[in-house]
Amino acid sequence: MSSVKNPRISTSGGYQMDPNPENRETPRFEHEATVLIENYPAGQYYEGRMYNYSRSGMYFESDFAPPVGSDIFIGIENSPYSSGHDVYRAQVIWCKRLPASASFYYYGVGIKYY
Secondary structure (H helix, E strand, C coil): CCCCCCCCECCCCCECCCCCCCCCCCCCEEEEEEEEEEECCCCEEEEEEEEEECCCEEEEEECCCCCCCCEEEEEECCCCCCCCCEEEEEEEEEEEECCCCCCCCCEEEEEEEC
16 A cells, blocks of 8 residues: 555545645635736737636636737736736636636636746
8 A cells, every 4th residue: 555645634534625636836726806918919908807826827717818828918906916916927828718607708718927
């Protein structure tokens, strides 16, 4: 039998939440905030809503579908990274159309910060 312990089972025998169930480079944390997305270099702005973040990126929803691989600037109100407003440059890693019943927005977007 392996000596590796299951991270979801505590030593007391109870269960605890796995902080990184998707085995990402950095764990994600839930946080809702309004975001402003700039389509770089076109200079067009779109509103959206951030739903989770990590040290290296975030997930947001918007009516704007940035192309995968494109660069965007994203402004975050009520930023989880600092008190106040932050702006980051990021690359779009994925973008998916959302079912109408799942969100107020048309697209879900995953980005990675530079």
